Amino acid sequence: MLTNVAALVYGGVAPFELGVLCEAFGIDRRDDGIPLIDFDVCGPDAGPVRSSVGFSINVEHGLERLATADLIGVPANHVGDTPIDQDTPEEVLVALRAAYRRGARIVSICSGAFVLGDAGLLDERECTTHWKHTADLARRFPRARVVPEVLYVDSGQIITSAGTAAGLDACLHIWRQEYGAAVAAAVARRMVVPPQRDGGQAQFISRPVADCEAETLGPLLEWILEHLHTELDVEGLAGRVAMSPRTFARRFRAETGATPYAWITSQRVRRAEELLERTDHPVEQIAGQVGFGNAAALRHHFTRVRGLSPQAYRRRFAVTA
Known part of the structure; x- marks a missing residue:
């Protein structure tokens, strides 16, 4: 049963994608009958982390926090609009691989999928990311089976979601898996979003x-x-x-x-x-x-x-x- 969640951040973290994880798992909703999740934000070093839009976030926990998490959330981490050629800190990759080996589930939000690819966790696995980056994800990680346009892909231990709000759909999917439809619907009501869009629905792509x-x-x-x-x-x-x-x-x-x-x-x-x-x-x-x-x-x-x-x-x- 899901009781412990950690969001992993480092320099360039995208605030909205981090906010998705905080909103989904970091709020005390026990007055609505929703189980309380032990939620923390962690990074390679405790202290201020500069976001992708310039302001800083104070992180209180180091990577050791990942050792106790049932679920690890990886939001988009990049400077500017492209995560394609950026390198993930080696200590982050080591921590993610260790968490995966012990059985923790890992969910990426938007281009956080590139971090999972750098860790080797997308090899021979169906996955997705924001529609703008799916082709780049496939080129950078040729062993990954990239599924374009869908909102999220649940590959068991690894869940990857598309851009921005699709991360909420993936998080509600996890709530539903762990606690059932009624709890997932209650979480959605508090967030004022639909209870859950299915992962196979298409992302919005601007085209004639x-x-x-x-x-x-x-x-x-x-x-x-x-x-x-x-x-x-x-x-x-x-x-x-x-x-x-x-x-x-x-x-x-x-x-x-x-x-x-x-x-x-x-x-x-x-x-x-x-x-x-x-x-x-x-x-x-x-x-x-x-x-x-x-x-x-x-x-x-x-x-x-x-x-x-x-x-x-x-x-x-x-x-x-």
Whole structure:
């Protein structure tokens, strides 16, 4: 169970990415029923560390703090806008490798992935970073399996996230893994962000798109969430917003980063999580409530997405008697 987190910084740390880790794990939210995390910021030397935008941060702990952390967060560390040709301090690499060998999980935020690459922790592993740097990450670390555009990649012990806010999605993903959907949602509510975007959703990349006169699909997405128990297909959904199925599918992916089928399936799995945690309804009943139709379909999709069967998930995260 996650109880101890350390954020690793040195000269050039990006304040926003460090703030993501502080916001996700460093705030006492026990009044909302959220477990308290032992959280510290550490670096090669205790004392002031100059950030990438010029001000300094006082760091109280050295690298020895990493020895007790269940999770180590590595924010972007660079001067200017490019992390590509910068060298990571050797003592940082040694400490990260030691933490990895003892089983600590490590999450990078944005271009912090380059630090993990320098430590050799991305070799033969799927990973990502900010879309602006994915090609450079692949060139610099040819043994890494870089996945462009996604929000984050969970490769087990190593989690890499894309730019800025995608780090919040990765942190909420970790909360969900460790403490379940209800706690992750409570953390998200305190941060006033969506409970969690799936890692496979696309990063925003500025590129030409076809003109479309339709309004946002936001109202339709809300309607879908209220009708997950019903049969939902592209033709029917396209008709609700007066689009052809092809135009609708293209617009849906542009707004959500996923196909209608993938997005609806992920929402059904998420709703099933909530019901498994908070009710004692049989799995067959939950399958009908979320739109999977039968227990076999629920087990298939749930296990594929979460890596646990519904029954195993309930045993781990149920909050009912």
